[in-house]
Amino acid sequence: xxxxxxxxxxxxGGLTFARVLHRxxxxxxxxxxxxxxxxxPPGGTLDLHQGxxxxxxxxxxxxxxxxxLSRPEGQAMRILDTAGTVLRDWQPRPDEQANxxxxxxxxxxxxxxxxxxxxxRGVTEVVPxxxxxxxxxxxxxxxxxxxxxVGADGAxxxxxxxxxxxxxxxxxxxxxxxxxxxxDTRHPDLARxxxxxxxxxxxxNRTLVAQRNSGGHVKVYARFRAPLDWHANLDLADxxxxxxxxxxxxxxxxxPVLDLLHHGTAFVHRPLYVLPVAHTxxxxxxxxxxxxxxxxxxxxxxxxxxxxxxxxxxAETIATGPGDLDKAVRAFEEQMWARAGRWAKIxxxxxxxxxxxxxxxxxxxxxxxxxx
Numbered sequence: 001x002x003x004x005x006x007x008x009x010x011x012x013g014g015l016t017f018a019r020v021l022h023r024x025x026x027x028x029x030x031x032x033x034x035x036x037x038x039x040x041p042p043g044g045t046l047d048l049h050q051g052x053x054x055x056x057x058x059x060x061x062x063x064x065x066x067x068x069l070s071r072p073e074g075q076a077m078r079i080l081d082t083a084g085t086v087l088r089d090w091q092p093r094p095d096e097q098a099n100x101x102x103x104x105x106x107x108x109x110x111x112x113x114x115x116x117x118x119x120x121r122g123v124t125e126v127v128p129x130x131x132x133x134x135x136x137x138x139x140x141x142x143x144x145x146x147x148x149x150v151g152a153d154g155a156x157x158x159x160x161x162x163x164x165x166x167x168x169x170x171x172x173x174x175x176x177x178x179x180x181x182x183x184d185t186r187h188p189d190l191a192r193x194x195x196x197x198x199x200x201x202x203x204x205n206r207t208l209v210a211q212r213n214s215g216g217h218v219k220v221y222a223r224f225r226a227p228l229d230w231h232a233n234l235d236l237a238d239x240x241x242x243x244x245x246x247x248x249x250x251x252x253x254x255x256p257v258l259d260l261l262h263h264g265t266a267f268v269h270r271p272l273y274v275l276p277v278a279h280t281x282x283x284x285x286x287x288x289x290x291x292x293x294x295x296x297x298x299x300x301x302x303x304x305x306x307x308x309x310x311x312x313x314x315a316e317t318i319a320t321g322p323g324d325l326d327k328a329v330r331a332f333e334e335q336m337w338a339r340a341g342r343w344a345k346i347x348x349x350x351x352x353x354x355x356x357x358x359x360x361x362x363x364x365x366x367x368x369x370x371x372x
Contacts, residue, residue, distance in 0.1 A: 003147040003325050006031055008123050008159050013291035013307025014152030015111035017315045019060040022115060024319035030115060033122035037112065042105035044219040045211055049099050052305035056312035065110055074101030074212060076197030079366055084254030087363055090370055103214050126162040126287060134286040148325055149287050155273055157293035164281040168273035168296050170228050173355050175272060176246060178264030180218040187263055193256055194218060201257050202362040206250065207355055210260050220260045222246050223355050228271060242267040272298060277344040280337045288329050295340035298351040302343050310336050
């Protein structure tokens, strides 16, 4: 008998979980609060690691399609100081496939494929231990029961309270995101500054990172240490006011670097939250978590990779295992906690070095993870 399984959230982790089950002809219900796949901007680009995200795509039978869509040249990384001097300029080999980039929207569409997502099904609460299984409450007042509910619904997961009382906490570092369109035509100087991949500029307790996406689109991230209410006297909806505030914050930096902010369009405030490094929970029958719902960590290129591999591993265990669903989930959780705990320590340490009182720490961190 096939179990009734639901995954909440259609991000990379949830979709990979569903896609691997689909590959094994195992039914799964995908619940997503957004009304359509394009209801929100998909976000920037992701680098998928060979032993993590790419392994997950291989388990889903999608690795060749990913390789056709990805941008290996996007692995290029340039480091500048605040005067605009190039400190590091790493270029990937022509055959380098360790961490090729792919736009989030392209990855979403690749994973969606034949999957049937129930769009507009916002989950408000998950109640384990009922007579008929795990009870899921929806925003429209309806209810449904499942044998297993997998929370892949991100930082502010509605599934997490069913297994853990822990909520994310602010790191003390915030991000303001903006973007540039048609950069090669409209801003050729910035296109040359950014190159084929990313450029990062490190100052005292603040950084600017620009990352090339496909189609001439560039995402720009201003990271800085600040209290959570740093914008109390600032209208975040007023793009010119936010721009002026950021230009003042990064005052004295080289003009070509500040052009990343001068030419940005709308600005989005993204304070960085994390879960405790060693976040675990007492196993709850019929409910589990993966990805940011389980182990939210700094956005340093690991979170989506972990979520995808976790989704693939859990799905594979369920679809090919002996049929003891709870045993499969328990084994999955133990493996996830150990691996995620290691990565959480690494990424938290990395964030501290990348937004540091000593910019040399950021360069040293780069040299450790990507020797020049």
